[in-house]
Amino acid sequence: MKIGVIGAGQLGRMLALAGIPLGLRFLFLDRSADAPAGQIAPVIVGEFEDKAKLAYLGRQVDLITFDWENVSVEALSAVKATIPVRPPPAALAAAQDRVLEKALFRELRIPTPRFAVVDAHAELTQAVTRIGIPGVLKTRRLGYDGKGQFVVRTAQDVEAAWESLAGKPLIYEAFVDFSHECSLIAVRSTAGAMAFYPLSANTHVDGILSHTVAPWAQRSLERQAQGHVRRLLLHFDYAGALTVEFFVVGGRLYANEMAPRVHNSGHWTIEGAVTSQFENHLRAILGWPLGSTEALGHTAMINFIGSLPQREKWLGERNLFFHDYGKEPRPKRKVGHCTILERSAARRDARLKRLLKEYRGR
């Protein structure tokens, strides 16, 4: 069985590392042959919207999936006629456009921050009047890791935001004064089986995920999140891993965005859950039984952004699992991560604090 994966980044690499022991083979499509997954599986070098390359990929494999969501839905839809594409491209289409995504959340009774479509300056003025300040002006498409966003904190920021982002379809969203950010990763198989990982609490710095702790044992929030994500899974007749990021405000969840794929906030599942998100994504798209999503202890995941910490020192840390994506160091680039596993949340939190301090002071 050979899986075609669009995108050969670290998510694709970890998918392959999870799938190879199951006897799966992989073929990637990416702009670069030396992308992280290209170091362990062959890569067709090409653009993600290149229909000929996608068709060629489709002829070589049994099934197509993707490791990021900025893939051309139109190009994928053409391939879909000849070979299964999972998760469904319809979920990809919704995830690619912040307006469609939030409209879907509303339709499915998933609370989400107030928002307005902004295609012209006048609409921005109206949106700011209606939704208020603070707010966030964002590009509707192709935003990730805090790119394509401008926080409007004062009336003076409105013009700067417009100048920074004008020319692209935009969305203005109410700024959510959240106490926490969290995410739920769910998997649903082609056979309809569903499983949910424990909720994780995520901390972003400059718009990029810095670290995650899981399980984040907030039972009432977890129930809310599972209800919301279940409706999304059923809506799409979904197959694969689906991640939804939420803001927490006064015990209530507001959906921020969804990712129809494995997710950075689920890296802790490699060592911290019985079955990783990567293995379960593959099981789900293949219609195999899902593995247990149960947590094995108290984990924290720290992203290595820009550069790695001192490898040999960190490898000397007990129950610390080190991941180097094989990427060149570069500012704001995710080049690796580590996960620590502890028997109690208190020990985990204390150790996370110490390691974050050490990493940031490098």
Add this chain to the structure above:
Amino acid sequence: MKIGVIGAGQLGRMLALAGIPLGLRFLFLDRSADAPAGQIAPVIVGEFEDKAKLAYLGRQVDLITFDWENVSVEALSAVKATIPVRPPPAALAAAQDRVLEKALFRELRIPTPRFAVVDAHAELTQAVTRIGIPGVLKTRRLGYDGKGQFVVRTAQDVEAAWESLAGKPLIYEAFVDFSHECSLIAVRSTAGAMAFYPLSANTHVDGILSHTVAPWAQRSLERQAQGHVRRLLLHFDYAGALTVEFFVVGGRLYANEMAPRVHNSGHWTIEGAVTSQFENHLRAILGWPLGSTEALGHTAMINFIGSLPQREKWLGERNLFFHDYGKEPRPKRKVGHCTILERSAARRDARLKRLLKEYRGR
């Protein structure tokens, strides 16, 4: 950092799967490009004793290791002048010859079955007289998975054994009426740090490992085994994983053989220990800190020999970790394994019994 590995079998594949997350790259030397490890890393196709190919491998990598022990020590020694080869070829030389191996065990005060060198028919007669019947006539070199052995149970068997194996250097060993077989896997880093995995109990069928349970909590045996293996590690100024298989007779261990590498009886460490034997072998040969060898629960490993069980059914088993080596099914060939992880030895043993029955009845 690029690691050259001689042999691209399932052990090499699992080494690469453990090393890639650490940022390591791999290059293999094997007779076949489609060997299990060749499915995830490049392979130089050639014979293991091909000095030109070994020299070429040495020029491409930072360090050489091996995934099986039937490698030419002479050819390796030539490479060793230009690039580190770990574990030390001297350990390989001892492991390749049952007489040198047992002589070394004796020298290091490690009990071993009585044995005699057999190069001629007369020596066999003398050996049988001195050591007695039952005994086992074995080739000194290149035996594995029960190949190159003949059990002498009666006086009539002596001639048949001679006819079956004559022409090669042989060894006649006392047949050990053991209650159990077990193995200890140790790792020692170039910096001298040592760590020992819990003892595992191994069951062979027709000379091939069928299944392993670990930890096999026999404290007194574990202490004996650690003492013996520590002496071997120090003797060779060893770096890497070293496995020693023992027979258990009345509370005493008799060393059967050693393998200067990761070992089939340590596959349970992938999911059943904090750090797998594969990752620790790499940490050890690179001089990195060793990871914890602590067990996470009660595991059993079942080898899939000849063919795999029904994948989808077995994937539906809770806490069962499935490994498919990507090999064509063939009688007596190890094509995969699975590990189960349980909270108690009793649950583990009951489940192992059920799964073995199901696998054998396939």
